Amino acid sequence: MQKLSRTLSLVLLHAAMLLFAFNCSAQRPKVLAPHQPIHPQDPPSKVRHRPGTPHSMIGGFWMIDANSKASIYLKNGLETSAITVSPALFLSNGTRYDLAAVTLEPSATSVISINDALAKQGVAPWGILSGYVEVAYSWAWDPLCVTVTSVDAVHSVIFTSGFQPPVASNLPIHKMKFIEGLNTVEGVWWKPDANVTGFVALSNTSNEPANAKVKISNETNVQIGEKSVQLSPHGTKIVQLDELESLPAGATGGLKVQYTGSASTMLINGALEDVNSGFSANLPFHFFASPDPTKQAQETYAELGLMTGPADPMMSFPAGTTFTPFSILRNVEALPVSVTPNLYWMEGGVARSAQLPPFTLAPFSSLALDVPPLLARAGLSSFYGNVNLILDADGPPRSLLLASGSVDAKKTYVFQVFPRGVQESAAKSISYWSTGNGDDTMVTIWNPADEAQDFRFTLNFTGGHYTLPLHLEPRATQTFNISEIVQSQIPDAEGNTIPLGVHEGSAKISGMQADNEQILVALDAGTYNVRKATCSYYCIDCDGVVDTYIDAGSIIPFSVGVQSQFNLHSDWHSGSSYYTNTGTWGSTHTNIATVGSSNGMGTGMSPGSSIFSDYFSGDIYNSNYCGIDPYCPYLGSVSGEGTQTVVPVITSLSQNWATIGANTPITINGTGFGTAGTVTLSDSTIGITYGTRNDTSIAVTFAVPSTDSAGILSLTATNNTAADGTHPTSNPVNFQVIPATPTPVNFKIYSEANLNTGALFFTYTWSSSTGKQSDLSACTLGESVYYPNYPSTPYNWPAPMVASTVDPTVLSGSATNTGSTDTNYPPDSYSTPYSTVYFNATQRFWWQCSNYNGGAIQTLYPTQTILREVFKDSTDGFWKYYISKSGYTNIVKLPNQ
Numbered sequence: 001m002q003k004l005s006r007t008l009s010l011v012l013l014h015a016a017m018l019l020f021a022f023n024c025s026a027q028r029p030k031v032l033a034p035h036q037p038i039h040p041q042d043p044p045s046k047v048r049h050r051p052g053t054p055h056s057m058i059g060g061f062w063m064i065d066a067n068s069k070a071s072i073y074l075k076n077g078l079e080t081s082a083i084t085v086s087p088a089l090f091l092s093n094g095t096r097y098d099l100a101a102v103t104l105e106p107s108a109t110s111v112i113s114i115n116d117a118l119a120k121q122g123v124a125p126w127g128i129l130s131g132y133v134e135v136a137y138s139w140a141w142d143p144l145c146v147t148v149t150s151v152d153a154v155h156s157v158i159f160t161s162g163f164q165p166p167v168a169s170n171l172p173i174h175k176m177k178f179i180e181g182l183n184t185v186e187g188v189w190w191k192p193d194a195n196v197t198g199f200v201a202l203s204n205t206s207n208e209p210a211n212a213k214v215k216i217s218n219e220t221n222v223q224i225g226e227k228s229v230q231l232s233p234h235g236t237k238i239v240q241l242d243e244l245e246s247l248p249a250g251a252t253g254g255l256k257v258q259y260t261g262s263a264s265t266m267l268i269n270g271a272l273e274d275v276n277s278g279f280s281a282n283l284p285f286h287f288f289a290s291p292d293p294t295k296q297a298q299e300t301y302a303e304l305g306l307m308t309g310p311a312d313p314m315m316s317f318p319a320g321t322t323f324t325p326f327s328i329l330r331n332v333e334a335l336p337v338s339v340t341p342n343l344y345w346m347e348g349g350v351a352r353s354a355q356l357p358p359f360t361l362a363p364f365s366s367l368a369l370d371v372p373p374l375l376a377r378a379g380l381s382s383f384y385g386n387v388n389l390i391l392d393a394d395g396p397p398r399s400l401l402l403a404s405g406s407v408d409a410k411k412t413y414v415f416q417v418f419p420r421g422v423q424e425s426a427a428k429s430i431s432y433w434s435t436g437n438g439d440d441t442m443v444t445i446w447n448p449a450d451e452a453q454d455f456r457f458t459l460n461f462t463g464g465h466y467t468l469p470l471h472l473e474p475r476a477t478q479t480f481n482i483s484e485i486v487q488s489q490i491p492d493a494e495g496n497t498i499p500l501g502v503h504e505g506s507a508k509i510s511g512m513q514a515d516n517e518q519i520l521v522a523l524d525a526g527t528y529n530v531r532k533a534t535c536s537y538y539c540i541d542c543d544g545v546v547d548t549y550i551d552a553g554s555i556i557p558f559s560v561g562v563q564s565q566f567n568l569h570s571d572w573h574s575g576s577s578y579y580t581n582t583g584t585w586g587s588t589h590t591n592i593a594t595v596g597s598s599n600g601m602g603t604g605m606s607p608g609s610s611i612f613s614d615y616f617s618g619d620i621y622n623s624n625y626c627g628i629d630p631y632c633p634y635l636g637s638v639s640g641e642g643t644q645t646v647v648p649v650i651t652s653l654s655q656n657w658a659t660i661g662a663n664t665p666i667t668i669n670g671t672g673f674g675t676a677g678t679v680t681l682s683d684s685t686i687g688i689t690y691g692t693r694n695d696t697s698i699a700v701t702f703a704v705p706s707t708d709s710a711g712i713l714s715l716t717a718t719n720n721t722a723a724d725g726t727h728p729t730s731n732p733v734n735f736q737v738i739p740a741t742p743t744p745v746n747f748k749i750y751s752e753a754n755l756n757t758g759a760l761f762f763t764y765t766w767s768s769s770t771g772k773q774s775d776l777s778a779c780t781l782g783e784s785v786y787y788p789n790y791p792s793t794p795y796n797w798p799a800p801m802v803a804s805t806v807d808p809t810v811l812s813g814s815a816t817n818t819g820s821t822d823t824n825y826p827p828d829s830y831s832t833p834y835s836t837v838y839f840n841a842t843q844r845f846w847w848q849c850s851n852y853n854g855g856a857i858q859t860l861y862p863t864q865t866i867l868r869e870v871f872k873d874s875t876d877g878f879w880k881y882y883i884s885k886s887g888y889t890n891i892v893k894l895p896n897q
Contacts, residue, residue, distance in 0.1 A: 033449040034424050034518035039578040041514065041874035042569060043882055044080060045838045045867055047577040048549065052138035059163035060148030061201045061236070061269035062089075062114050063130035067154040070114035072133055073538060075145040075431035075506050076104035080575035080836075085137045085144065087112060090203070092130045094234035097121045106575075107460040109432055109506050114148075131236050132203040132267055135163065141546040142623040143573060145431035145539035156278030156412055156533035161269045163539075164623070176263040177289040183263045187255030187270060187285040188330035188401050189216070189241065190368050193411050194249045196274045198241040198283065200257065203267035204231035210266065212259035214239045219252050221364035241270075252366040254330055255283070278533050279411040284403050286332045288629070290396040293333050297397035300422040301630065302390050302522040303327060303404035305444035305479055307415060308375060309384030311408075315440075315481075316530050321408050323415070327369040327389055328403040331361040337395030341369070343378045344388040344446065344475055351476040354378035361400075386479055388446050388522075390422070402630070415535045417524055421631035422448050424518050426619050427510035427574075428632070430525045431539035433459070433482045436503030438531040441482040445509065446522040447472035453519060454512045459485065459498060461505030467492045469512070472521075482507075494833050514874035515543060516578050516619075542632035544621035547571040548640030550612050551579075557731040558593070559604050559649035560672045566600040568614040568640045573621040578874075583616035592724060593646050604646040607672045608724040615639035648672035648719050648730040657736035657745045657769060658686070661706035665691075668698045670730070674721035681735065682714045710739055710852070712859045734862060742768050742775035744815045744847045747861050749886060758826035758881045758892035764845075765819040766860075773816050779849040781860065782812025783822065786842045798837045800870055800894075801827035801881075815847060824866055826881055830894050834879040838869035843885070870894070 062070035076083050087099040099117050102110050114133075115125035123129070135146055146163040177184040189198055204210040209232055216225040225243035244251075259266045270283030306325035311317035331337045340358040344351060356374055361367060371389070375381060393400050402419035433441035447453050455470040459482070468485060472478060486498045507525070511517030528535040548571065553564035567579040581600035587593055589610035595602045600614060618638035622629060650670040658664035668679060677698045679688060685708060691699030698717060714732035722728055736745055747766040755761055768776050786808045787795035793807040803825075813820060845861035852858075869882040879894040 030450045031448060031520070033451050033453045033520050036518045037582070038514050038517050038875060039570070039580045041516070042577040042579055043838075043869055043871045044836055045869050047080070047575070048569070048571065050140040050547065050571075052140055054136065054138055055142055056134055056136040057142060057144055057146055057163040058132065058134045058205050059161055059267055060133035060146065061130070061159075061161045061203060061267060062133065062148050063128075063150050064115055064125060065128045066126040068150055068152040070148060070150040072112040072114060073147045073149070073432045074102065074104060074110045074112070074135070075429075075539065076106060076108050077143040077145060077429065077541070077573055078575040079107050081106060083137055083139060083143060085135050088134045088136070089114060089117065090131045090134065090234045090236070092236040094232050096234065097123070105462075107506060108462065109504060111504070130201065130238065132205065133163075134205075141573065141621070143575070145429070145541055147431065147538050149536050151532070151534055152275070153532045153534070155275040157273050157275060157280040158534040158536050159271045159280060160282055160536045160538070175289045175291065176287070179258065182258035182260060183266065185257045185268050185285050185287050186330070186332040186401060187257065187268075187283055188252070188328055188366055188403060189244065189255055189270075189272065189283055190252040190328045190403065191244055191247055191249055191272075192326065192407060193274060193277065193279060195276060196244070196272050196279055198244055198270060198272045200239045200241065200255065200268065200270040200283070201236060202229060202231060202239065202257070202259070203236040204261070204265060205234060205267060206261055206265035207233050208261060209233060210259055210261045212257065212266065215256040215258070216241060216243045217254040217256070217364070219366040220362075221254060224253070250368060252328060252368045254364060254366055255285070257285070274411060277411040279407070279414055281403070281405065281414055281416050284401055286398070286401045288398065290333050290398045293335065293396045293399075295396060296394060299393045299397060299400070300390060300448070301393065301400065301402055301419045302388060302422050302446060302448070302524075303402070303417050303419045304388050304446055304477075304522055304524040305386045305417060305442065306371070306389055306404065307386055307406040308380070317413065321413065323406040323408055323413070325371040325387065325389065325406050326404060327371055328366070329361060329369065329391070330366040330401040331363055331395070331399055332401050333396045333399035334363045335396050335399070336363060337361045337393055337399050339400070340392040341374060342390040342392065343374065343380070344390060344477060345380065345383065345385065346477050351473060353475060386444065386477070388477060391419075412533050413535070415526055415528065416537065417526070418537050418540075419630055420522060420524065420540070422520075422522050423631060423635065424520050425542045425633055426518060427508050427515040427543045428521070428523050429541055429543070430507040430523070431541070432504065432527070433507055433525065434504045434527050435483045435486055438529045439527050441525055441527045442479065443482065443507070443525045444477065444479045444523070445470065445472065446477045447475060447520070448522055449520045450474045453521070455519065455521065456510050456512055458508045458510070459505055460507065461498060461502045463499075463502075464496055466496050466498045467494065469493070496833070513877060515574065515576065516572065516874065542619065542622070543572055543574050544619035544633035545570045545638050546573050546621050548638060550614060550640050550642030552642075553602060553644065557647045557649050558602065558644060559647055560606060562604045564602050564604075566595065566602050566612055566644070568600070570618070570638060570640075580616070583614045585612065585614045587612055589724065593644055602644060606723055607646050607648060607674065607719040607728045608722040609643055609645045609726050609728070611641050612644050613639065613641040645726070645728050646672070647728040648677065648717050650715070650717055650730050650733050653715075653733065653735070656734065657738050658702040658704050660704050660708050660710065660737060660739055662740075663701050663703050665699070665701045668700065668715075668717055669696065670717065671696055672719055672728075673698055673717055674719040676720045678718050678720060680716050680718065683708070683737065704737055708737055710743070710858050711737055712862060713737060738769050739852050741849060741852050742770045742779070743849065743852070744776060744779060744781050744860060745769045747845060750819060752888045754890040756892070758883060758890055760824040760883055760885055760888055760890055762822040762824075762886075763819060764822065766815070767818070773818055776815035776849075778851045779815035779847055780812050781815040781820070781847045782810060782845075784844050784846065785809040785866070786844070788839055788841075797827050797868075798839060800831045800834050801837065801868065802829045802831055803827040824883060824885055826868070826883065826892070830870070830881075832896070834870060834872070834894060836871050838867060838871075841866040841868070
C-alpha cells in the first residue's frame with residue numbers, strides 16, 4: 001500500500017519531517033509474501049543417490065600465538081545422511097598437516113581446535129603461526145558450511161572467515177573481474193578510531209607460485225598506497241595496511257587486490273584491529289564482477305539487529321555500556337548507485353518504519369554513514385534497542401559492498417552484522433550456535449513483506465531437535481537469544497525440549513508447511529561472549545537445487561499410444577528431493593513421443609527415443625554464499641532432461657512356458673515390434689526359430705535342451721526397424737522352463753486392493769501345465785519373505801514402526817488350489833516421536849513337486865521387494881506410512897495427528 005501520494009519537500013521544517021517520518025515519503029509498492037505452490041517431496045526411499053566424487057572446500061584464514069586460539073566450525077548441511085570430512089591445515093610456508101577425519105551426523109556440527117591439532121602434529125601452538133584450511137570429502141555436491149574463528153581473548157579481538165569450493169559454481173553471478181591482465185577483487189576499509197589499523201591476508205592455494213598486489217584508496221578512489229607480494233605454493237602472507245595509521249578517525253576507502261594464476265586459487269581475507277581497545281572487525285570483499293555492469297537493477301540489503309543506546313541489562317554487559325550502529329558502503333562498479341536508507345524497529349509490539357532521503361554513491365567511492373543523525377531524523381534519538389537498517393540500491397547489480405554492526409563507546413564490544421540481500425527463498429540455515437563457556441547466540445528475524453508470515457525455527461543439536469513456531473506481522477522483527485529457549489524448558493509441538501546440558505548446534509528457519517516452501521525473510525545471528533568481549537558470526541545459507549532429472553514416467557513400459565505422467569525431480573542441498581510436472585516441457589522428437597508443454601504428460605507415438613526437457617524458475621543452491629556472496633539462493637532456471645524410449649510392448653503370450661527337451665511353438669502378441677522383431681531369452685542355450693513377424697506379433701519356436709533346468713526366465717522383444725535407427729526393447733515378461741511332469745505355471749497377480757489399515761491385499765492365481773489342476777497333487781506352492789537381519793530371527797521393525805516378524809516368514813499350500821491371497825501388513829502400532837525410516841523385505845514364490853528333482857524348491861515367480869516406510873509428507877505436514885510392492889502402493893496417515 002502506498003503511504004502518501006506526494007513526497008515531502010526538502011524545505012519542510014525539521015519538526016514536520018519528524019511528524020511524517022513514519023508514513024511518508026516515497027511511493028513504495030506493496031511487497032507481498034510468496035504464495036507459490038509447494039512441490040511434493042519424494043519419499044526418502046525414492047530419492048536418487050548419486051555416487052560421491054572427491055570434493056573439497058578451502059578458506060578459513062587462521063592465526064594463532066600465545067594469546068590466540070583458532071577453531072574450525074563444521075556444519076553438515078545434509079539432513080538425510082552423515083558425511084565424513086578430512087581437514088588439513090596449511091601453514092604460511094605451505095607446509096601441510098592432515099588432521100583426523102571427522103564424521104558429521106545429519107545436520108550435525110563439530111568444532112576442531114587448530115591449536116590442539118597442531119600440538120598433536122608436534123607444532124608448538126604458542127608460536128606466531130597463520131595459514132588456511134582445506135576440508136576434503138566425497139559427495140555429489142558441496143554440502144558443508146565451514147567457518148574459522150581466530151580469537152585473542154586477552155585483547156578481546158576476534159576474526160571470522162568463511163570457506164568456498166576451490167572452483168566457483170557455474171552461476172552468472174560468479175564472473176571474476178579481470179583488470180590489467182590480473183584477477184581483481186574489490187574491498188572496503190574504514191577507521192572508526194584513530195588507533196585502528198588493518199591487514200589483508202593472502203593465501204595461494206595452488207601448486208604454483210603467485211604474485212599479488214594490494215592497492216589502498218581513499219573515499220574518492222584516489223590511490224594512497226600499494227603493496228606487492230610473492231606467494232609460494234600453498235603459502236600465506238599478511239599485508240599490513242600501514243597507510244591507515246596516519247588517517248583520521250572516520251576515514252574510509254577502498255581496497256583492490258590483484259593477483260596472477262587461476263581466479264579461484266587465491267584466498268583473500270582482511271580485518272581491522274586495535275589491541276588496546278579490543279576493537280576488531282572483518283573487512284568485506286567483493287569477489288565477483290556485476291553480472292551486467294551496464295544494467296540498472298533494484299536490490300535490497302538488510303543490516304539487522306543494529307543496537308543503539310544503553311545495552312539490554314539481560315545481556316549482562318558492564319554498566320554504562322552504550323552502543324552506536326555503523327554502516328559502511330562502497331560502490332565497486334563504474335556507474336553511480338542511488339541508495340535509499342530505511343529504518344525499521346519495534347515499538348510497543350508494533351512494527352514502525354521511516355524512509356530517509358536517498359543519496360548517490362559515485363563509482364568506486366566509499367561512505368561511512370553517520371547513523372545517529374539518521375536515527376534522529378526518524379525520531380529515534382532517545383530510542384534504546386535494536387533497529388534494522390534496510391538499504392534499497394538502484395544501480396548495476398551486485399555493485400554495493402557493505403559492512404555494518406554496532407560498537408560501544410570504548411570500541412571494546414563490536415557486534416558486526418553481515419549485510420544480506422533480501423529476496424524470496426526456501427529454508428535458511430544457521431551453521432552454528434553456542435550457549436556454552438559464556439557464549440550466547442542472538443538471532444534477529446525480519447519479515448520484509450507487507451503481510452504477515454508464519455515460520456518454523458528449528459534448533460538442531462546432538463540427539464534431537466526443537467521447533468519454535470514464529471508469527472511475524474508485516475515488517476515486524478523478532479529478536480531472541482538461544483539461551484532463552486534452552487532455559488525455558490517449554491516443550492514444542494512434538495513434546496521436545498533442549499536438554500540443559502546441550503550448548504551448541506545449528507538452526508533453520510522455514511515455512512510452516514515445508515522446507516521448500518517459498519518465504520520472504522531476512523535472518524541474522526551472532527554469537528557473543530560478554531566476558532571475552534567478542535562476537536562472531538557464522539555461515540548462513542539457503543537451501544536450493546543441486547541437481548535434476550526427469551523420471552521414467554507413471555506408466556512403464558512407455559509404448560505407442562500410452563499416456564504417461566512425467567515429473568522433473570530436483571535434488572536439494574539438504575539431501576531431500578522434490579518433484580513437479582509444471583514448468584515448460586519439450587520433446588526433441590515429437591514423431592516418437594510428445595509431451596504436454598505445461599503438464600509433463602507424455603504420449604508414445606512410435607518406437608524410438610526422444611529427450612524430454614523441463615524448466616522452471618526456482619532456487620539454485622549457491623555454495624559460495626557463506627563466504628563471499630550476500631545473496632542466497634541464486635534465483636534462476638531449474639532445468640532437467642531425460643531420454644524417454646518408446647518401446648514395444650508385449651501384451652500376451654500364447655503360452656508362457658516351454659518344456660525341457662522339446663520344441664515349443666509360441667506366439668508373442670503386442671505392439672511396436674516392427675517388421676523384423678526379434679526375441680531374447682535370459683537363457684542363451686535355448687534355440688529360437690522365427691516364423692511370421694509383423695508389428696503386432698512374432699511367431700517363434702523355442703528348443704529347450706534336455707540338459708536345461710526348470711526355472712523362471714525373462715523374455716523381451718526388440719524392434720529393429722525404428723525410424724530413428726535405435727533398437728528399442730520391450731520390458732521383460734516372465735517365461736517359465738518346466739519339466740515334462742505336471743508343473744504349476746502361469747502364476748500371476750489376479751487382483752490387488754488397498755486396505756484402510758495401510759496393507760496391500762493381493763490375490764494370485766496359477767494353473768497346471770497339463771490343463772488339469774488335479775495333476776498337481778504331488779506339488780506344493782508357497783512363499784518365503786526374508787527381512788534385513790536374515791538369517792537371524794525375529795526381525796524387529798525399526799521405530800517408529802512397532803512389530804516383530806519371524807525371519808523368514810514361510811507360507812505354503814497344495815498346488816491343486818487355483819489361487820491364494822497375500823496380505824502385506826503394516827506394523828502393529830507406531831511409537832512416538834515419529835521419525836523417518838524405511839526397510840525392504842524380499843518375497844520369493846516357489847513350487848516343489850515330489851516327482852521332480854527330489855522335491856527340490858523351484859522358483860515360480862521373480863523376486864519381489866516389499867518397501868515399508870514412515871515419512872513426513874511435506875505437502876500437508878502429516879507423518880505417513882507407505883508400502884509398495886509389484887508396482888502397487890498404499891499410504892495412510894499415522895495416528896494421533
